[in-house]
Amino acid sequence: LAHVLARAVQQTCIHGGSVIAHSSSMANLVEDLAAVKPGFLLAVPRVFEKIRTTALATAERGGKAELFLKAEQTAVEVSKIRDARSRGKKARMPLGLRARHALFNKVLYPKLRSVFGVQCAYAISGASALSQDLAHFFRGAGIDLLEGYGLTETTAPATVNQASRNRVGTVGRPLPGTSIKIAEDGEILVKGIGVFASYHNNPEATAAVFDQDGYFKTGDTGVLDDGGFLQVTGRKKELIVTAGGKNVSPGPLEEMVRAGRIAAQCVLVGEQRPFISAIVALDPEELVLWAKANGLGTMTLAEAAINPAVIAEIQSYVDTANLTVSKAESIRKFVVLEDEFTEASGHLTNSLKLKRQSVLDQFEDRIEAFYRK
Numbered sequence: 001l002a003h004v005l006a007r008a009v010q011q012t013c014i015h016g017g018s019v020i021a022h023s024s025s026m027a028n029l030v031e032d033l034a035a036v037k038p039g040f041l042l043a044v045p046r047v048f049e050k051i052r053t054t055a056l057a058t059a060e061r062g063g064k065a066e067l068f069l070k071a072e073q074t075a076v077e078v079s080k081i082r083d084a085r086s087r088g089k090k091a092r093m094p095l096g097l098r099a100r101h102a103l104f105n106k107v108l109y110p111k112l113r114s115v116f117g118v119q120c121a122y123a124i125s126g127a128s129a130l131s132q133d134l135a136h137f138f139r140g141a142g143i144d145l146l147e148g149y150g151l152t153e154t155t156a157p158a159t160v161n162q163a164s165r166n167r168v169g170t171v172g173r174p175l176p177g178t179s180i181k182i183a184e185d186g187e188i189l190v191k192g193i194g195v196f197a198s199y200h201n202n203p204e205a206t207a208a209v210f211d212q213d214g215y216f217k218t219g220d221t222g223v224l225d226d227g228g229f230l231q232v233t234g235r236k237k238e239l240i241v242t243a244g245g246k247n248v249s250p251g252p253l254e255e256m257v258r259a260g261r262i263a264a265q266c267v268l269v270g271e272q273r274p275f276i277s278a279i280v281a282l283d284p285e286e287l288v289l290w291a292k293a294n295g296l297g298t299m300t301l302a303e304a305a306i307n308p309a310v311i312a313e314i315q316s317y318v319d320t321a322n323l324t325v326s327k328a329e330s331i332r333k334f335v336v337l338e339d340e341f342t343e344a345s346g347h348l349t350n351s352l353k354l355k356r357q358s359v360l361d362q363f364e365d366r367i368e369a370f371y372r373k
Helices: 004-016 029-036 045-061 065-086 095-107 109-116 132-141 203-208 250-258 284-293 301-305 308-322 356-362 364-370
Strands: 040-043 122-125 144-151 156-160 178-182 187-192 216-224 230-235 263-269 276-282 331-336
Touching (some): 029 045, 029 109, 045 122, 109 132, 132 144, 178 216, 250 276, 276 284, 276 308, 331 364
Antiparallel strands (some): 187 216, 216 230
């Protein structure tokens, strides 16, 4: 309700005569979905991460964690092949993969789909970046996660993926009446019927965000692929320039670490520093389930922050993320915090976006510790 996307979708639903339901809390989401049986779901990425980890925890309790992970990998592989085909690439579906997918589509994927409700064919993810593997997992299991892109200044979506035209890793094509172009420095520029006219009583700020052709300067960076689908690569103001002159966009690496089961948030640092480091906040609920499944008993966040098994688990997420970048861009050091990032703590907005500067200010001493010789 605090986010422009939710407001825009609700207006559309009201205009179309749809029934709208709101979940009372993250903890009650699964029960609420079962009661409402929605036609589609609108949520932030954290909700879909929770659904996935809840399903894994259920499998663990039943001694079927390995089976779940195999089913997840199968769904990801199938979705990636389908995605490649949608881009006009030749991609063969191996017979063994097809057979595994058919089997899991009978014994496991229906249980996952039932979490969304029997009528839900797709879901819309907004407010922040969605993990590509997570999107592939759900799509391979039968639920399309559709991403769009926009800002308050564009009245929510400027681009959107459709159920019939969805490319994972992109935020879709421009809506009718909207034009997207990429500036020379990579900034995403938007012009169209949804773009605001001006900031209230602030002509200086208004002039600063429009170029000479009337395009709104979003502050985000991105690329357009050969099909006109937009991929958002980061925020201009969040770009980290290391002491060696390497430009690092923190978003993709942070997203990959955050996709790890017990990691709730990840913040990269390294501006004018010799290397990139990371601050990691844990997910208390997932920590309990993960610790139990690994025979570690119960532990507080403070205990978990220095627990060797927890640190090794976070290291595995960091190692996976580092495989996607050069050594100069990789995360060399990280610290696990004993603090939880919440709206109440001042680290998240009420649409669950990270308040990066708040984190950098509060944990300045931890950051300095990375670079002490």
